[in-house]
Amino acid sequence: MLELAVLGLLHESPLHGYELRQRLKATLGTFRAFSYGSLYPTLRRMRDAGWIAEDEGDAEVVAGAPALTGRRGKVVYKLTAEGKEKLAELLAEAGPSAWEDETFGVHFTLFAQTDPEVRVRILEGRRSRLEERREGVRATLARTRARLDSYTLQLQEHGLESVDREVRWLTELIETERKNTPARSTGTTSKKAARP
């Protein structure tokens, strides 16, 4: 899902690997880093897929002595038309893949570029996912509570509270979101709206 993040970032301006990684750190914050070990291979894959292209141009600015081995200028990437299409497609994605732990954060940072309806759907999906998990854990916990030592119990408690906290956060966001949208009809509008 690094792909989505990269696409989103490049949509604003062309960037090279290093910069991309800085931005990734800046936008994702506490959530993840996306090391170079994933970035560069992904960039290559995306280039091969035709979603992004190398935007040579200011390479000579840096290239003081480019004749060493096989040149070493910075490689600036920018979105292609296909890339933009792909981005739009991924941004419209409001299915389970969007509310998974690893993916949700990325989607969230791109909410400014996301359709309001999709935003709400992702937020709600994420919340259900979390609630499911919480109930699952609670159930297992109820069954096994007796067997567990106090440390493990404390960990469970803490984990459960964390989930609770995120659920509450999401709920607030959803309400704000609803308030800010023209409120198209009440409750579950549904009736689909361009599902791929």
Add this chain to the structure above:
Amino acid sequence: MLELAVLGLLHESPLHGYELRQRLKATLGTFRAFSYGSLYPTLRRMRDAGWIAEDEGDAEVVAGAPALTGRRGKVVYKLTAEGKEKLAELLAEAGPSAWEDETFGVHFTLFAQTDPEVRVRILEGRRSRLEERREGVRATLARTRARLDSYTLQLQEHGLESVDREVRWLTELIETERKNTPARSTGTTSKKAARP
């Protein structure tokens, strides 16, 4: 670090893969699952390394028709002497590897089997690690705040608060821990104590 978790679980009683996984879910709770995709290969690796051994015995209880293809009874594993050694070694580990995101939870669930001094050291290490991360994010955030849209900002804020929360939790735990131990001298005892 599934290895540590498995070692810790098997230290209490012999178990087979499926059961191991149930226990893993029960003890780790919200933190992770450890799918079969990691469990079984790990089990094999550990067996090959000599840390665990297959404890055949009640295989015939289940084996109604064992002659099918190449038998299919449950495989019960138990700790070997080497396994116990390895467990003790890993349990004494209080270095950076113990306070990483993925590892910390596992260490924590095994705290009942861990030396009190090591417990405190892990807790403190984890806290510093978190504080470092928080400051790092805060710094980047201060530098880039202006460029970020409100959604991204909210994500940052939420993430930061989560980290804060865990730091507070750890602080409480550390205090409790100190209170419960005979308090060997005051503050940073240090002077080392069997570092591998």
Add this chain to the structure above:
DNA sequence: AACGCGATGTATCGCTGCGATACATCGCAG
């Protein structure tokens, strides 16, 4: 003037773990 160090920059390698999937058996409810 020389030195080195930290930021910038691209890239690879091995490893851990995940999710999906396959397959087989058992006990039980309809």
Add this chain to the structure above:
DNA sequence: CTGCGATGTATCGCAGCGATACATCGCGTT
């Protein structure tokens, strides 16, 4: 007697991480 959900073992491809290597640039110190 039929099928379904729990029990049980196992593999495959993939994403991402952390460590590492290497090269250049701008900077302040000595």
